Amino acid sequence: MLKNELEILAADSIPKNGGSGGVSKDAALDFSGMVSESCGKAREAWAAAAFSDNGDDTLRRYYDFHFKFLSGLISEVGDESENEVLSDLCSLMDHLLLFYGNFIDRQQVLLPRYFIYRLQLIQSTYEQFFERLEDAKINKEFMKCLGICLSPLYLEAPSDGLFLSALFYREELLFALVANRDDDQLQMTEESLTFLLMTFNFNHFRFFNYLQKQAILEVEKIPGEKQGKYLLESSASIQSPNTITYPSFDKRWSHICDMYKSWLVERGTLLNLGTANLQVDQPFFKVPLNISVNYLGCMIRALHEAGFYGTISLTAIFDHAAAVFSTKKQEHISRDSLSNAFYNISLPTAARMIRILNNSSGFLKSRYFPA
Structure with a gap:
């Protein structure tokens, strides 16, 4: 019993x-x-x-x-x-x-006395970690960021947030930081420490701000027309966390991976929009079609209804067609004129498009399925 x-x-x-x-x-x-x-x-x-x-x-x-x-x-x-x-x-x-x-x-509140007692047990470990950090070849700004973010967690008595989960988080993070090292050089690297902090969801505002600044410094080293693409590709390399089991520095904030990934996407998209207007115009030749805008809109409607375009939006389809095609009477096609032709198909237009499609079908049958 x-x-x-x-x-x-x-x-x-x-x-x-x-x-x-x-x-x-x-x-x-x-x-x-x-x-x-x-x-x-x-x-x-x-x-x-x-x-x-x-x-x-x-x-x-x-x-x-x-x-x-x-x-x-x-x-x-x-x-x-x-x-x-x-x-x-x-x-x-x-x-x-x-x-x-x-x-x-783990969401129970700990006694301040016991919380401080546990922190005192690991203070020397934190001090040793920071001594190793100073000896490593690490960005000084990164060291400054870590000092501002981590030191209050281990060297100062907390005034609130004395939850059991907060104590375990501090201990597990510190032991992981101390164990982290590059196998070849037997020293810590900025990349490995950053990855570890993101794995532990160290969603401290200053760490998030450091990631933003570093991304901006890196993107400034490459040509302007490639900057947006670089940030978007960087965002794609960040994996979404397990929202059920991940640890967290502050559960009131989103996961650091989600915040950083969203910022990269937003920044990359803005850069792409900005550079699109700054790019030097290059000669571009549209594909001349032997049909009118009405027949082009009818053809797009037939292909769209048959599932040819998949999940692409109609707006994107109209924009693309207007950008790459010209017709017998119109060198410059507007999206609105294509949209109007798409939704307002006359019987003569539909009849001729059927003949065009039947001719295309007849060619494939005679070429690959001869009687």
Whole structure:
């Protein structure tokens, strides 16, 4: 039967400050021994529960209860006289989250005391990471961006957002950054770090702004008429994230991949529209057709209804035909005249188009299916 293994450490058993403002040495020692013994029993009980026949819902309630109860104990223990007790309780919470964290809702708020305790454990790791970053051959602007974005996460006590998911995100991101290196040079590269941050959905505004600036610097190195195409091709190389399982720096914002991809598409499209008007006019010869605009509109209608154009919009079809064709009477065809011919087909026009199409069909039959 699952039960509260820490019940003996209820808040009323925690030594309180006496009249002199301190806790008696004997009371502190007794409670410290009680905590040490209870922590050992709790670890054994948690392990036994994990391998029991209890269902996932039962185990979630069980471990979640101990998470909340243990949080309450940590909040009750004094700051000075029970440092050993506080250390034991925090270590027990570490054990609970490490081995049974998947059973605990990550959207719960953590105690500031425990959150800061966990950050202190990884501060030296972050400092080592930044020392390696300074030794690597990395863009100084990128280093500055990372310093502004990451340092507050690991070197400053947070004032809000103390969720369990936020703690796990900080830890998992840092360990991935430290492990990240180029296999050949045994050092970090800007490309690999950028890819890792995007994989971890580090949707920090400054990081997003850095990506934008770098894209603009890169696109300025190529000819103007190719800039829009370059950005659009860059956007196509960015994969859409798994919106269900991805981690996130800030869930209130969209995924960094989505934001960056959308910006590349918008910027690339604007550049294409701008360069279209700046391109030097080159001689372009339209294809002269031996039919009128009315017959051309009728032919387009027949091909469109037969599915020849697929999903291409009528506007795009009219624009294309007007740009590349000329007729016996009109060298310059307007989209509106084609649209009018498309929707207003007379019987004589339809009859002649049928003859033209029948002649085309007859040629194919005699050429490839001779009687």
